[in-house]
Amino acid sequence: MSIHKTEFLPVSLNITGKKILIIGAGKVALQKARSLSRFEVSISVLGTEIHPDFNQSDNIQIIKKEYEPEDLGGHYLIYACTNNPGIxxxxxxxxxxxxxxxxxxxxxxxGDFVSPAIYKNENVTVAVGSNGKNPSKSVKIRNLIRDHLNIESDQIRIKKDAATTYNRNKDSPPLHQEIANKKGKVILAGFGPGDPGLLTLKSNQYLEEADFIFHDALLDVSYLDRFKAQKIPVGKRCGQHYKKQEEINEMLLEAAFTGKNVVRLKGGDPFVFGRGGEEVAFLNQHQVDVEVIPGITSAFAAAAQFGIPLTQREVSSSLAFLVGHNLSTRPFPKADTLVFYMGAKHQCELSQALIEEGWDKSTPVALLSNISNTSSKAVITQLDKLCKEKGAIETPLLIIVGETIRSISDLTESAPEKAAKKAGEPVSL
Ligand SMILES: C[S@@+](CC[C@H](N)C(=O)[O-])C[C@H]1O[C@@H](n2cnc3c(N)ncnc32)[C@H](O)[C@@H]1O
Structure with a gap:
């Protein structure tokens, strides 16, 4: 017996003015109808129970009835979306x-065809398919491509704005110099570790006034939807940089030159492992002012969420923030409590290096992920077991080392979830 693997040929159909029938009028049908309504087609939705979010719009006709084969006539494409596999x-x-x-x-x-995840703007249509096997992966890939394309077009728009704001002739000094002498300011603001409740009122105010928000891959990007500004993601996600630091610097400069309100929004605090210093130096070099609004660094949020005092009388009177990679090149500072940022991939080296430097093997270690987010997790271990715990919880991950961790009063399994739930409760600003 030969087994055939189902394959789909990607094509772009000319569906302008065509009639499309969606059978079934539930949630799945609603998604299909919404996706199709971006095209110039006539859509009919047929079902006995109509999802309340269906609107009778210009190109969606809702027909309340049971399916009959005669309904198919005259249609170019059919979507079978009922909740009855037999039908x-x-x-x-x-x-x-x-x-x-x-x-x-x-x-x-x-079926004859599957619907890819689509992104469409006036110049390009991107369709990502997985042969019907993994739609959520298709959506993830589509989103990455969409964000990339949006950055490119934002860049072009910002450049155009900069060029039209300032009318130049050939003999003018370089654009940077000429414009920066006139105006240009960037707000470098910290978003905190993820929970919008930890954002300062001042940062929030600047976000409300912003025309451009250049933001990191924050844990709660959806919070930015409420602001009118153009949002430009430039952060790092799943190990992939959207933009190199030099490119981000240039984009900020161009945006500042438009004279519009520019906010560069960073996770945590901009001056704690956030490369904020480099951005300030670059912008200042080009006579662009920068106002820095601090954010709550993830170490402070983690300490609060999990009840770990970073300093404590007779237990910890000194505290150091460190990067958790390139450990061989730097001696550890002498401090009672160490907080490692970006150390998730280096837990084994970290454990070994600290023990070699004389730290007791039984020193408690807290691995804290997704701080201030509803999916927060905590693993409490000790220095010589740190390597084994590698990959135990997801990133972003902060590692705290020191006796002060013993102060955690609630070490039950549900404690992180409880703390996270509280952290993730919505705020209304
Ligand atoms: C590039 S640094 C940015 C730090 C940020 N400026 C701050 O003040 O928290 C990224 C690292 O910060 C830590 N981090 C940031 N947000 C976090 C969160 N919500 N949960 C756990 N760790 C976080 C992780 O160690 C991550 O690898």
Whole structure:
């Protein structure tokens, strides 16, 4: 017996003015209709129970009735989206008899076509498919491409704005000099570790007034939706940099030259392992003013969330913040409590290096991830077991080392979840 692997050929169909029928009127049908309504097509949705979010709009016709094969006539594409697999299969057979292409929501690989994750702007359409196997992965890849394209077009728009704001002739001094003498300011603000409740009122005010927000891959990016500014993601996600630091610097400069309100928003505090200093130096070099608004660094948020005092009489009278990589090149500062940022991949080296430097093997270590977010996790271990715990919880991850960790009063398994739930409670600003 030969086993056939289902394969789909990506094509772009000309569907302008075509009639499309969605059978079923629930949540899945709603998503399909919304996705299709970006195109110039006539969409009919047919079902007995209509999802309340369906709006009778210009190009969506809602028909409340049971499916009958005659409904298929005259349509170019069919989407079988009922919650009854038997009916979906029947729709498939009826469509085959009429030579109409059909997509089956609950069994995508048995249909004629699958819907890719789509991003569309006026110049380009991006479609990402997974042969119907992994739609959420397609969406993730589509989002990465979309964000990348948005950055490119934002860059072009910002450049255009800069050029039109300042009318130059050929003999003028370089753009940077000429414009910076006139105006340009960037607000470098800290967002805190993720929970918008930890954002300062001052930063929030600047965000409200901003025309451009250049932001890191914050834990709660959706919070920015409320601001009118153009949002430009320039952070690091899943190990991938959207932009090199030099490119970010240039983008900030161009944006400042437009004379509009520019906020550079960073996770935590901009001056704690945030490369804020480099951005300030670069902008100042080009006569652009920078106002820095501090943010709550993840170490402070972690200490508060998990009840770990970073200093404590007779236990810890000194504290050091360190990067958790390139350990061989730097001696550890002499401090009672050490907080390692960006150390998740280097837990084994870190444990070994500290023990070699004389730290007791049983010194407690806290691994704290997604601080101030609803998905926070905590693992409490000790120095000689740190290597084994590598990968135990996801990033972003902060590592605290020191006797002060013994003060955690609530070490039950649900403690991090409880703390996270509190941290993630919505704030209204
Ligand atoms: C590039 S540094 C930025 C630090 C940031 N400026 C701050 O003040 O927290 C990124 C590192 O900060 C830590 N970090 C930032 N936010 C975090 C969070 N919500 N939960 C755990 N660790 C976090 C992690 O160690 C991560 O690898």
């Amino acid at each position: 979906n299969q029947k729709i498939k057979e009826d469509s085959y008899q009429r030579n109409i292409l059909v997509s089956i929501a609950d069994a995508p690989q048995t």
